[in-house]
Amino acid sequence: MAPLASWLDIDPKSHFSIYNLPFGIISTSGESTPHVAVAIGDYALDLHAFAQQNGFSALSIIQPHQQVFSQPTLNGFAALGRPMHRVVREYLQSVLLKDGPFPDAFEKNKQLQKAALKPIEICKMHLPMFINDxxxxxxxxxxxxxxxxxxxxxxxxxxxxxxxxxxxxxxxxxxxxxxxxxxxxxxxxxxxxxxxxxxxxxxxxxxxxxxxxxxxxxxxxxxxxxxxxxxxxxxxxxxxxxxxxxxxxxxxxxxxxxxxxxxxxxxxxxxxxxxxxxxxxxxxxxxxxxxxxxxxxxxxxxxxxxxxxxxxxxxxxxxxxxxxxxxxxxxxxxxxxxxxxxxxxxxxxxxxxxxxxxxxxxxxxxxxxxxxxxxxxxxxxxxxxxxxxxxxxxxxxxxxxxxxxxxxxxxxxxxxxxxxxxxxxxxxxxxxxx
Missing domain, CATH: 3.90.850.10 (Fumarylacetoacetase-like, C-terminal domain)
Incomplete structure (x- = not known):
């Protein structure tokens, strides 16, 4: 597959390319309550902050469910089902894409970038799911x-x-x-x-x-x-x-x-x-x-x-x-x-x-x-x-x-x-x- 170009500087050898966007649970010194993020290059895209500052403005289907990104496990997001996982991931790819369809949502929104992009090295990682069995x-x-x-x-x-x-x-x-x-x-x-x-x-x-x-x-x-x-x-x-x-x-x-x-x-x-x-x-x-x-x-x-x-x-x-x-x-x-x-x-x-x-x-x-x-x-x-x-x-x-x-x-x-x-x-x- 031909690599997509992101406006975010991503090491080409990174496991967390724009084609990936895996989900996890992070906390930081500034936000000690664990919450949802995705990995992109050397950053964790904090979806709690992203959602709170209207990052999902161009994806109406997720807006009634945005509280799942503030939860301490991925169970709430996972329970939304495979079709929702797909559209959320594709939307996040689109707002990270250079000259993508929604440049105002993230690429040109410096305030949101400052709030939502956290270096992975400063993030504490938590167990991603509450595991029943x-x-x-x-x-x-x-x-x-x-x-x-x-x-x-x-x-x-x-x-x-x-x-x-x-x-x-x-x-x-x-x-x-x-x-x-x-x-x-x-x-x-x-x-x-x-x-x-x-x-x-x-x-x-x-x-x-x-x-x-x-x-x-x-x-x-x-x-x-x-x-x-x-x-x-x-x-x-x-x-x-x-x-x-x-x-x-x-x-x-x-x-x-x-x-x-x-x-x-x-x-x-x-x-x-x-x-x-x-x-x-x-x-x-x-x-x-x-x-x-x-x-x-x-x-x-x-x-x-x-x-x-x-x-x-x-x-x-x-x-x-x-x-x-x-x-x-x-x-x-x-x-x-x-x-x-x-x-x-x-x-x-x-x-x-x-x-x-x-x-x-x-x-x-x-x-x-x-x-x-x-x-x-x-x-x-x-x-x-x-x-x-x-x-x-x-x-x-x-x-x-x-x-x-x-x-x-x-x-x-x-x-x-x-x-x-x-x-x-x-x-x-x-x-x-x-």
Whole structure:
């Protein structure tokens, strides 16, 4: 796509081009109450101030709903629905466009620019949505296969159901945090000697703390108890996508996950990026995911539409010494099931959804070692080490390690649609005495 020109000075390498305009929640020293903004270049366009000073003067359809931009979460705006998201985003693009159709609304309005354009660096970012519920799926086929090989061998790597349905587990929302929030190393039960004949756990801090490179998708349209969301209708229920790191304690997980799956090994923290990239912004990058060689049941059959996205994903690790290393790159196309399929499956038995509910994709890995989305895969469950800058090595995360996930669509300067960063730093476990 040929880049549009904005009257605002925007770095052509910015994730937040005029083609993007992701939504988030900010506060500043001058306005401490969290409220809605969009990211544009190095600025946050404060929609609370923009609306109060008549910035939406040329968009009558949003005017009865402008109070949503003064709210401390995006739930109110999200609940207005996909058609409203589209017209608001397109209007904001038009007022940011050089020589656009409404120059008096913003381009020539210096007072409004002063009030509404805030450098992102002075903004505090908040959790973008009030999250009622969180479900984590397992749709990364390569990850599922690699982990299955580690624990069950190649013949039984994938369970018989894997390609028939989006495998997932109902998680919790209480520990979903915004990028930049520290993550405490969890305590729990682990097997100090997994090969011992008698399996006796000890209480310990996790020694195998890991990351999971994922995407998260927010729901914008509720559904009712007992009413499934049809696969054809599912896209209209989806608001936007964030980067997601579902931190995992592999040693706690290994002991607890049979027979009902992960529990304390996953519930201590999930980090998401602060800017929600709307589904409309991602549409130009729609792509096929991994081809499923199994015929799914009709309620999961999307009948052709491309519902995955060409998002280039990258993970870096910064140690306490300050050295930063890239430890993985992959693409969001490495998913077997899409978010519409996840939602359709999640509701097929009648489970209702609320605005703000969050779906996690599961770990996204490619086929090569450099494309693996967690340390469990990269180190063969701690059997080998990865080498970092400065000569350091890792099997799993150490205290003081900071993990940063980035993601971006496109390669053309001035037309990038990116997510910013999803970052968390590991702090020591809480010391517990008995």
């Amino acid at each position: 969180y479900t984590d799926f397992y749709a990364g086929l390569n990850h599922a296969y690699n982990v299955g090989v580690l624990f069950r061998g190649p013949q039984n790597a994938l369970q018989p159901n894997y390609k028939h349905l989006p495998v997932g587990y109902h998680g919790r929302a209480s520990s979903v945090v915004v990028s930049g929030t520290p993550i405490k190393r969890p305590n729990g039960q682990i097997l100090a000697n997994p090969t011992a004949e008698v399996k006796e756990p000890i209480f310990s801090e996790s020694k195998k703390l890991d990351i999971e490179l994922e995407l998260g998708c927010f729901v914008c349209k509720p559904s009712s108890l007992g009413d499934p969301v049809r696969i054809a209708d599912a896209p209209q229920h989806l608001f936007g996508i964030v980067l997601l790191n579902d931190w995992s304690a592999r040693d706690i997980q290994a002991w607890e996950y049979v027979p009902l799956g992960p529990f304390n090994s996953k519930n201590f923290g999930t980090t998401i990026s602060p800017w929600v990239v709307l589904m409309d912004a991602l549409e130009p990058f729609a792509a096929d995911g991994i081809t499923n060689d199994t015929q799914v049941l009709p309620y999961l059959n999307e009948k052709g539409p491309k519902s995955h996205y060409s998002i280039d994903l990258s993970v870096s690790l910064t140690t306490a010494s300050g050295n930063t290393s890239n430890i993985g790159k992959t693409t969001a196309k490495n998913l077997l099931f899409s978010f519409p399929q996840m939602l359709a499956h999640h509701t097929i038995g009648g489970c209702p959804f609320n605005v703000g509910d969050l779906l996690g994709s599961g770990t996204i890995s490619g086929e090569s070692k450099s494309e693996k989305g967690c340390l469990l895969e990269q180190t063969d469950n701690g059997k080998t080490e990865i080498s970092l800058e400065g000569g350091e090595k890792r099997k799993f995360l150490e205290n003081g390690d900071q993990v940063t996930i980035t993601g971006c669509c496109g390669t053309e300067d001035g037309a990038l649609v990116g997510f910013g960063e999803c970052t968390g730093k590991i702090e020591p476990a809480v010391k517990i005495s008995f």
